[in-house]
Amino acid sequence: MNFEKIEKAFALLLENVQTIQNQLGTNFYDALIEQNAAYMTGSEEQLIHQNNDHLKALGLSSEEWRRTFQYLFIKASQTEPLQPNHQFTPDSIGFLVTFLLDELLADQQATVLEIGSGTGNLAQTILNHSQKKLDYLGVEVDDLLIDLSASMAEIMETNISFAQGDAVRPQILKESQAIISDLPIGYYPNDAIAQRYQVASPEGHTYAHHLLMEQSLKYLTQNGYAIFLAPNDLLTSEQSPLLKAWLKDQASVVATIALPANLFGNPNQAKSIFVLQKKSNLPVQTFVYLLTDLQNSEELQVFVDNFKNWKAEHAI
Structure with missing residues (x-):
């Protein structure tokens, strides 16, 4: 598992989620769902599209993706905690x-x-x-x-x-x-x-x-x-x-x-x-x-x- 790649992926994902969150005026978790859809199907927003291209180039394994999403949830919990x-x-x-x-x-x-x-x-x-x-x-x-x-x-x-x-x-x-x-x-x-x-x-x-x-x-x-x-x-x-x-x-x-x-x-x-x-x-x-x-x-x-x-x- 490559933690340097996970760190880069986390930064790219976080920027995209926060960008979508600001654009749509929605919560962090709905914005993450929108980001995942943009990753799979593409986005007209240049920054999001560019960041997703960088994400794909990292070639994350399934476990590296899991860890990246996990760190993203930890970040989200600081401002929008899920119920226990x-x-x-x-x-x-x-x-x-x-x-x-x-x-x-x-x-x-x-x-x-x-x-x-x-x-x-x-x-x-x-x-x-x-x-x-x-x-x-x-x-x-x-x-x-x-x-x-x-x-x-x-x-x-x-x-x-x-x-x-x-x-x-x-x-x-x-x-x-x-x-x-x-x-x-x-x-x-x-x-x-x-x-x-x-x-x-x-x-x-x-x-x-x-x-x-x-x-x-x-x-x-x-x-x-x-x-x-x-x-x-x-x-x-x-x-x-x-x-x-x-x-x-x-x-x-x-x-x-x-x-x-x-x-x-x-x-x-x-x-x-x-x-x-x-x-x-x-x-x-x-x-x-x-x-x-x-x-x-x-x-x-x-x-x-x-x-x-x-x-x-x-x-x-």
């Missing part, structure tokens, strides 16, 4: 999810469904680094995020599809061998829809992340894996008895991996990784692990070795 549930998943977690996918999926080719795909950064991280050939679909309710993720994927020439929809509501989706979600934290506003679920709260709103976990397993193959980033208090919150009752009936907890709190800007938004499977007759010995520093290569290697040993011991 829309912010991209940190790279260190993306690499960890990629490792889990590669270890758990037996087939070299696999289908992956991401619930709440956001800006598409987690999807691009996985596709750029996975050793598997993945048929990847992201479902996202927010139309701005869908337009952003789709326009960036087109530029990166990534084989990925996105669909807009409220994932809590039933969708016409085929079963996938892996389900992934950096689950949004909060309450689901439609109580009538929520009451269709086993995890529904009898009073007030239900946690959206509980509903999405239950819904996600409906799209999972029998031997597939669901990898969720969920709140640390998932199994101890006020609505956790409802979730645990559902887990007892419908799912097995394959692994829980606690993540360093410093990965999250707000300690109240800290998450852990939970890996689930549909309930089977075979008992599952849960892999439980605490990670304290994802920048420490020695600690990560110990984690990798422990996970592989657990996997071999339990014939996962």
